[in-house]
Amino acid sequence: MQHYGLANVWETGDLVTRFILSVLVVMSVMSWTVIIMKLLQVLRIRRITRQSDTRFWSADRFDDGLRSLGDPEADAHDNPLLALALAGHEAATHHRQTQQHLHDRIDVSDWITRGLQDTMDDTVARLQSGLAILASIGSTAPFVGLFGTVWGIYHALIVIGETGQTSIDHVAGPVGESLIMTAFGLFVAIPAVLGYNGLNRANRAIVTRLKRFAHGLHAYFVTGAQLPSSAGPPMRVVPRNGDASRDGDLEWQ
Template sequence: MHHYGLANVWDQGDIVTRGILIVLLIMSILSWTVIVVKLWNLVRIRRMTNHAEASFWQSDHLEDGLKTLGGNASSHRGNPFLALALAGKEAATHLPQAQPHLHDRIDASDWITHRLKDTMDEAVARLQSGLAVLASIGATAPFVGLFGTVWGIYHALIVIGETGQTSIDHVAGPVGESLIMTAFGLFVAIPAVLGYNGLTRANKTIVRKLNRFAHGLHAYFVTGSHVSSGTRNDMRVVTRDESETNEGVLKWH
């Protein structure tokens, strides 16, 4: 039995067979790296914002609310909720300072909407980074393994034809070793597909929370209500009646 197995495929394989094994190994390492890193980031974001969002709306002042979200401007890249709050604050602060240039051209609601939307797009892009790698590996790994199987069987048949040995004990080894390539391809592809689906579903949950939080920020910075538990209802998503008189409600979904 020591003559069979993946090690024997490597020892007896040519440069193409070894190249396919290396490619599949690299694909596996990449997919697991992306899965582990993205899962760690998702867990970190959830821990960071599990209670921070509710605490933010219950804060007495905006600065206190920003502290509950996790810190200062230097740490906002890893915290999309803090990034949204800082972007809204920056937009609301910048507009009055630029009144001689922008106030007559850009509505306050539209300007804040634009800044929040840009920040949302950046946060979603960071959440989705790496998923294309998983999708590509999940789609191509089985075919790479299948190509290795076809290549291995082709060479096994050549050897069988040259030696004239057609008994089952001579055929089973080379053909079975070639089929290992297909199994290796599936071993690489299945975690990538499952990881892609799981991470996509988790990202959608976070994006929904970000959208809800962004709508609340938009209402707050436009109306100027204080961030406190007593005025939490004032920072809801703009109602239908209000939207008829305010065309600046957030327009992304």
């Protein structure tokens, strides 16, 4: 069996055969690298969102909830919940400070929605990065292996034409080479396809949780109250100048 293995294909194959094998090896390495890196990212974000969401909404004040999410200077890029909270707070603060210029043009709800949506889009883009590589490998690797199969059959036909012999011992090498190429192409493509589908599903679950958190932030910054589905007691909103009838006069804590 070793005579007809990958080592034999590499030793007896020509330049085209070795090139095809090299391409498949590179595809396999890239595929598994992306799968492992994205899987670690998904597990880390899932752990962060599961633990930090409850701690944030259970805090008495916004500042305490923000600190429960992590360091705003160091963790904002790696913690999507922290990035959303900072974006919502920044949008609400900016709207309150520039309300005279934005009055009757953009209300606080639209302004905060835009800030949260921009941050959400950036997070989704980071989650989706690398998946295009898996999709490309999963769709092209079988055809690369198929090309190797065709090339192996071509070699078998050349042997038959040169020797005039069709016995198995004369064509076993080229035919075995073609079958190995087919198997290798599938070996590269199947993990890429499964990894792409699995990571896509995990990303959708994360995005759903982030959207729920963003909706809670939107309700909090606009009205000062949490959504009924949010965990923990509502955070305290302190009115400025004793008047809470205007959105611009609310100071979020």
